[in-house]
Amino acid sequence: MKRMLLAAAAVMLVGGLHAEERVDLAMTSKIRQEAFNHSQAMALLDHLTEQVGPRLTNSPAMVQANAWTRSKFDEWGLANVHDEAMAEPFGRGWEFHSADVEMLTPRAFPLHALPKAWTPGTNGPIEGDVVAAKIEKKEDFEKFRGKLKGKIVFLGEARAYKPGEKPDWDRETDATLDAMKALAVPADQKPGAREEARERRRQRLEFAPQLNKFLVDEGAIASVTQSGWDNGIILLSGGGSRKAGESVGVPSLSMAAEHFNAVMRALDRKAPVRLRMNVDARFTTDTDQPAYNTIAEIPGTGPHRNEVVMIGAHMDSWHAGTGAADNGAGVAVMMEAMRILKAVGAKPDRTIRVALWTGEEQGLLGSADYVSRHFGKFADPADPKEKAMPVMLRNPRGKFEPGSDYGKLAAYFNLDNGGGKIRGVYAQENMEVAPIFETWLKPFNDVGATIVTQRNTGSTDHVSFDTIGLPGFQFVQDGLDYFTNVHHSDLDVLDHIVAEDLKQASAIVASFAYNAATRPEKLPRKAVSAE
Amino acid sequence: MKRMLLAAAAVMLVGGLHAEERVDLAMTSKIRQEAFNHSQAMALLDHLTEQVGPRLTNSPAMVQANAWTRSKFDEWGLANVHDEAMAEPFGRGWEFHSADVEMLTPRAFPLHALPKAWTPGTNGPIEGDVVAAKIEKKEDFEKFRGKLKGKIVFLGEARAYKPGEKPDWDRETDATLDAMKALAVPADQKPGAREEARERRRQRLEFAPQLNKFLVDEGAIASVTQSGWDNGIILLSGGGSRKAGESVGVPSLSMAAEHFNAVMRALDRKAPVRLRMNVDARFTTDTDQPAYNTIAEIPGTGPHRNEVVMIGAHMDSWHAGTGAADNGAGVAVMMEAMRILKAVGAKPDRTIRVALWTGEEQGLLGSADYVSRHFGKFADPADPKEKAMPVMLRNPRGKFEPGSDYGKLAAYFNLDNGGGKIRGVYAQENMEVAPIFETWLKPFNDVGATIVTQRNTGSTDHVSFDTIGLPGFQFVQDGLDYFTNVHHSDLDVLDHIVAEDLKQASAIVASFAYNAATRPEKLPRKAVSAE
Structure with missing residues (x-):
């Protein structure tokens, strides 16, 4: 009941904000030009899938992918480029x-x-x-x-x-x-x-x-x-x-x-x-090894430089194909979005951070670990059997313990529904963000990204944020052959990816990240259910 | 011009015949009962594809298929069961x-x-x-x-x-x-x-x-x-x-x-x-070997017992899958049609003969050889380069030389467009047969076989008959995944075949063979173009 009242009050407020929601069209134009006409997305994906290969968590190829993506981030002049180990060893290679x-x-x-x-x-x-x-x-x-x-x-x-x-x-x-x-x-x-x-x-x-x-x-x-x-x-x-x-x-x-x-x-x-x-x-190893998320930033230069906008996709994959759609495409788009923002000389107020997650295929492990260490978590149960359960199935779920940066995350955007272009965004029943996203999508209506839906979507790394009430979102994407032929199969290879779709998605992700990093306020948050 | 006049005269005549075209509905009913309720079509296909395997012309498996189909024909009490070698050695196994x-x-x-x-x-x-x-x-x-x-x-x-x-x-x-x-x-x-x-x-x-x-x-x-x-x-x-x-x-x-x-x-x-x-x-052989068509009959018992109705399909296949749709399905249906006719105690006026062709995938070789030896052919050119050409591309095409049985063939029916059920029949621009086939299809309208089209269809063994003016026909079939996934591919396997479709086709083929073997006249023939 309390939650419903809060939501109702918020809608009125957003109605007021909506009129003021501002998109920097000059910057959007630069982003589109760079994304559409100077794309490196397909070249990045080609390297990741066909030279590095499939990237099973903790496989030698995943280690190589961590190293190669860091080297690209360094080459583009990103800051704080590093791999961040999960708190607990993941397992063997x-x-x-x-x-x-x-x-x-x-x-x-x-x-x-x-x-x-x-x-x-x-x-x-x-x-x-x-x-x-x-x-x-x-x-x-x-x-x-x-x-x-x-x-x-x-x-x-x-x-x-x-x-x-x-x-x-x-x-x-x-x-x-x-x-x-x-x-x-x-x-x-x-x-x-x-x-x-x-x-x-x-x-x-x-x-x-x-x-x-x-x-x-x-x-x-x-x-x-x-x-x-x-x-x-x-x-x-x-x-x-x-x-x-x-x-x-x-x-x-x-x-x-x-x-x-x-x-x-x-x-x-x-x-x-x-x-x-x-x-x-x-x-490839006898002992359990840590798994690593690869992280890099464009530091904020404004008054909110201590706040952060994150974008991410998972770099690990299954091994039958080369993980091109799941989720090489997301990784290429996130890398490309960062490259575009550097190329257009973006100077965001807030810091923009990209995360290339590990262990997603084993249960969103890389993002969940990262979120728990930086932003907060529900306390782990003492009983190891309860701990083995997914957070949502634990009895009790545990007390929420905010992390040091809980107040600093402005938004998280994820791309992990295959290689299809962006058609809109899932607002995850966060009523306040819908009009904001509608405004942000307008400059991309002409390339097919049009809808904001209040539907909750699951099974991708935005859930690690959404679960603790942080504004984490996954885009609506064209399905292509993702759920008919490609997902976790030997057909998840480069041939089934469309370069134009990657260009479109890169532009939108770069633009969303820039908008979230420059608007006066962080994105509004949903109330977190206490149970 | 001469051809057009002949056709016009024939239409009038057929109009008269059409009213009299008679289908034995009691026999049709028996055929349907046997085909729909006691089908062995899928069991035959299972043996041919998964126990014999793919049947490349002259491979050991094709030899095995010749032997096994003969043994089934013997078991069912068919007559004149034999393999018939092509005139020229086909090649190596x-x-x-x-x-x-x-x-x-x-x-x-x-x-x-x-x-x-x-x-x-x-x-x-x-x-x-x-x-x-x-x-x-x-x-x-x-x-x-x-x-x-x-x-x-x-x-x-x-x-x-x-x-x-x-x-x-x-x-x-x-x-x-x-x-x-x-x-x-x-x-x-x-x-x-x-x-x-x-x-x-x-x-x-x-x-x-x-x-x-x-x-x-x-x-x-x-x-x-x-x-x-x-x-x-x-x-x-x-x-x-x-x-x-x-x-x-x-x-x-x-x-x-x-x-x-x-x-x-x-x-x-x-x-x-x-x-x-x-x-x-x-x-599997060092020297060129003959290839064999497998032949069997239900002898005619009436005044036209020296005339013959043929049904057929090619038994050879490519080797990536098991040749289930191309053309195990056709073979199973033709075998099953013969079994049904024996099971219902059919006593046709004319002889009904089944042919399981070899060498179809190398250019309708088995049926062309059979037709040339029994029914007639265009004379072979002396120039070996011209002889290597398909008959239709030879210069000159050669003089037509009728064989001893040219006058005796009442009809030939072929099934070779995959495993899909029969939806009608191609009349091959033989205007006179259309009303006959419409009458024959009526008892099968309720199982989806409805149309007679004057279209010519090619690439199956009926062409060997049609080319020399004999009434040879291929049925219209549902495509299923034949031309998208299966034709000549490693997916041409039993899983992609539908048992109900084979039952339907078996009933229709048995009925068409019976009708052609009992009607007063042989099926009308088209004029053969002399050029």
């Missing part, structure tokens, strides 16, 4: 070079599969018969005990091909953008839903290492799961364990859906299926 | 088991590629630096002479990713079917167009073996071209040579478009690119 899999019987043909992160390689070619095993909980172990020695275990069941009845590649239209402005009033949670979510999470956390250990103890030589997408696309994430001292399980791969199904059908026919595989994958 | 390709420098990652048919394997792992070479005609050889020793040659240029803005999977609608009824009156050929087509063909025939020899002579160790489709799909056909005594060139692969582009971009940056590859591919 891992990388892979190749994965050859073939069926030997009942007929010889190549199978398309790639290894999950933090799983061991095969140490040269191995051969084994396949056993299908639906092992989803501890109770299932008994069914397979004694039956897996020397076997390649196909986990789970076959899933039928699902025809692609919509285009792979899609852009928002005026109609879909309009529809996105509607906010559904939240439905009541079902009674017990929170406890069920906690229980599912707990079981998942418990079961994964148990399965790793079971497969090793039983002498299985590899495990294979089915890619979540069809058409030969390999969707994957991690397996094994990144933590030193924990079982990494057996070599574990994600296989093209069609090939997985062909193996399962052969087993259904009682045909003995024999595979050969050779997976060149390795842990 | 070839198969492959695996193809592992990885980039070693500038960064290590697996590349997705498959070998072209009739190209040699690597005899174990090989390594080499990549050279990009646009070699399209003899004159280009000089540019690369002395530069390819020990190299892996990337032929051609990078092609940008093309977003998929239509759904991969599509079915006809009432509107698209309606549109398909329209026939565009043929435009005049540009002057010289025929001579240009002859010249292009001649150059292609000449250049391929010259390039094979050049790469071998220069000491290149492999060649790679870019897949014609994006999204990691590998589209391929043949390379090297299937003819004993000809140069098979170097190991030659088709590579996923995105990976090909990544290699080309690295070369553009002047980065030395080194690959390792291990291609297990082999010729």
Whole structure:
């Protein structure tokens, strides 16, 4: 109730401010010129994806990406260029070079599969018969005990091909953008839903290492799961364990859906299926190592120079492709926005800071760590089981402890919904920022960025800010083929990126950062729910 | 002019016949029951694709497919079950088991590629630096002479990713079917167009073996071209040579478009690119072997028992997938149609003969050979260069020589546009058959088969009949993902086939064969153009 009253009062005030919200059109014009006509965004992305490669958190390539992005920031004359280690060691490094899999019987043909992160390689070619095993909980172990020695275990069941009845590649239209402005009033949670979510999470956390250990103890030589997408696309994430001292399980791969199904059908026919595989994958450190966010700044020169506007994207990626859309595109745009601001000679009142996050794919870890150390956090629970839960699922969530810079953050802008251009911004139910953002977007209406929606969007690093009531935002982007073909798959490569979209996004991010760094007040904040 | 007059007279006559065209609805009902409720089509296709595997012409798997389909025909009690060799030896057998390709420098990652048919394997792992070479005609050889020793040659240029803005999977609608009824009156050929087509063909025939020899002579160790489709799909056909005594060139692969582009971009940056590859591919015969069509019959029992209705599909396929849509689906439907006719106790007046063609992918070779030996052909030119041309491009085309059975063929029906169900039939500008087919389709209007179009369709085995004026037809089928993802690609596998579509097509083919084998007259024939 208190929160609603506060919001109502604020709307009136913003109504007053709105008329005064001012955009420096001369500077916007310079930014557009630099972004559209002298873009380096695609060249940056090319280097990051094809020369550095995919950037699994703590892999050698991620270390190289930290170093290379620092060198570019130095080259452009940014200040305070540094890597900032997460408070706790993230885990071990891992990388892979190749994965050859073939069926030997009942007929010889190549199978398309790639290894999950933090799983061991095969140490040269191995051969084994396949056993299908639906092992989803501890109770299932008994069914397979004694039956897996020397076997390649196909986990789970076959899933039928699902025809692609919509285009792979899609852009928002005026109609879909309009529809996105509607906010559904939240439905009541079902009674017990929170406890069920906690229980599912707990079981998942418990079961994964148990399965790793079971497969090793039983002498299985590899495990294979089915890619979540069809058409030969390999969707994957991690397996094994990144933590030193924990079982990494057996070599574990994600296989093209069609090939997985062909193996399962052969087993259904009682045909003995024999595979050969050779997976060149390795842990690159024996001990847990810290993971690093790369940070750089354009220092503020005005009365608010101690305040900061942040922009960011995550630099880590999965390893099947090169992390071009997820989130090389965001990184290239954020780097390019900083380059543009230097190139146009921006002298912001507040400091503008870019952060290239690590560990996003493992749960927004880099940004959450950074926010907790600089801006504040909900106190960690003493119980390690509660600590393993995401903040929102902890019982209790913990007391909010503001950090030293809690009052200094003016805004945070994130880009992490693929390579598509910006069509607007999610206001995250912060009613006061909507008219401000509408004003800021006006100079970019002509390049397709038009809407402000009060919808909350999740799953990107702005959540680390939003969770503690800081004004953190993610842009609305064209989907392209992000959620049909590319996200976490082997198709997340440079070819699926559009240079024009990166240019447009770079201009808008640079402009938003500049606007937030020069307006008289920091962006208004939402009330933080105390529960 | 003479042809037009003949056609006009025929229309009147058919108008009279049309009223009498009779369909045995009791038999149609039995056929539908058997096809829809006791289908073996999917089981047949499963065996053909996943147990036999892909069926490159003259590969061991194709030989196995000939034997297995004969055994099924025997099991069902068909008559005159036999393989019929083509008059001239087709070439050597070839198969492959695996193809592992990885980039070693500038960064290590697996590349997705498959070998072209009739190209040699690597005899174990090989390594080499990549050279990009646009070699399209003899004159280009000089540019690369002395530069390819020990190299892996990337032929051609990078092609940008093309977003998929239509759904991969599509079915006809009432509107698209309606549109398909329209026939565009043929435009005049540009002057010289025929001579240009002859010249292009001649150059292609000449250049391929010259390039094979050049790469071998220069000491290149492999060649790679870019897949014609994006999204990691590998589209391929043949390379090297299937003819004993000809140069098979170097190991030659088709590579996923995105990976090909990544290699080309690295070369553009002047980065030395080194690959390792291990291609297990082999010729299975040293000498040219005949290729075989598999033939079987339900003998006619009426006064026209010496006449024949044929149905057919090609059993050979390319080797990237398992040839499920192209043309395992057609084979399964044709086999199933014969099984249905036996199961319902059909006693046709005319003989119904099924042909499972070989060599379709190399130019309708199996059906053309069969038709030429049984029904007639345009005389072969003495000049071997003219003989190498497709019949339609020969100068002169040759005199038509009817075969002994030219008068006996009542109809031929083909299915080879993927796995999609039947939506109608192409009448091939045979005006007299249209009202007949409309009557035959009526009992299948309720399962989506509705249109007769006068359009000519090409590229399937009905052309071998149509070319010499025999009534050969291909059905109109739903496209599904045939021409977006599947045709000649590694996605041509069982998962992309819909069992219900095969059932529908089997019923219609069985019914059309029965109708053609029981109607009083053979199907009317078009006039054959004499030029």
